[in-house]
Amino acid sequence: xxxxxxxxxxxxxxxxxxxxxxxxxxxxxxxxxxxxxxxxxxxxxxxxxxxxxxxxxxxxxxxxxxxxxxxxxxxxxxxxxxxxxxxxxxxxxxxxxxxxxxxxxxxxxxxxxxxxxxxxxxxxxxxxxxxxxxxxxxxxxxxxxxxxxxxxxxxxxxxxxxxxxxxxxxxxxxxxxxxxxxxxxxxxxxxxxxxxxxxxxxxxxxxxxxxxxxxxxxxxxxxxxxxxxxxxxxxxxxxxxxxxx
Ligand code: SAH
Numbered sequence: 368x369x370x371x372x373x374x375x376x377x378x379x380x381x382x383x384x385x386x387x388x389x390x391x392x393x394x395x396x397x398x399x400x401x402x403x404x405x406x407x408x409x410x411x412x413x414x415x416x417x418x419x420x421x422x423x424x425x426x427x428x429x430x431x432x433x434x435x436x437x438x439x440x441x442x443x444x445x446x447x448x449x450x451x452x453x454x455x456x457x458x459x460x461x462x463x464x465x466x467x468x469x470x471x472x473x474x475x476x477x478x479x480x481x482x483x484x485x486x487x488x489x490x491x492x493x494x495x496x497x498x499x500x501x502x503x504x505x506x507x508x509x510x511x512x513x514x515x516x517x518x519x520x521x522x523x524x525x526x527x528x529x530x531x532x533x534x535x536x537x538x539x540x541x542x543x544x545x546x547x548x549x550x551x552x553x554x555x556x557x558x559x560x561x562x563x564x565x566x567x568x569x570x571x572x573x574x575x576x577x578x579x580x581x582x583x584x585x586x587x588x589x590x591x592x593x594x595x596x597x598x599x600x601x602x603x604x605x606x607x608x609x610x611x612x
Contacts, residue, residue: 374475
């Protein structure tokens, strides 16, 4: 009947919007990756939930569209925002294989915004979001995007900064950024945003390069040339003070 693609925010719970909460409440069945279903199961104990493992994205979306086309009210849940490296696009692609269903996307707080709030205000100016995962994007393209964003002095958020089998990607990315950004550039990472074990650290780009603490549950922030630290917080000025007010 209806398929709602719901962003849960970085940690679900209090990070969820009212719309996200209502979409799950109104669904006959909730479908998602096991780790995200686990985040919300406690809040909706009576709800039918179907979880699938990682790398089962296409199966999961087909299951969801099929259930909706059979008359169910379905919610597909993703962490953060469902349109930022989430399932929203794939749901539309897969829906072409089925009779028409109504699809609604409910936005969520993406990790970049959740993490930025933990750090202070690092994204107050133009920023670029780049995933270091080369599962579906050729590494050369990722390198090009890193290079161009660094050259243009964007603040850069890195998603999927490291995982087993890709241990040196953050180092390789930092080496590209260092072609255009100073080693003193203010950087940071936030782990487990909005979840148990949330942890953050501010450090210069030269140290980020060799950081072994960054894992796949971490979002990395690389400042622009104006980014600074104020009272332990990472801040990118918008320019109001420089305007002489
Ligand atoms: N749709 C998600 C992103 C999925 S890609 C969103 O909008 O946030 C997965 C990557 O997102 C992770 O490797 C990590 O870099 C980042 N991420 C997602 N949730 C996070 C969290 N709670 N804490 C830290 N990083 C997170």
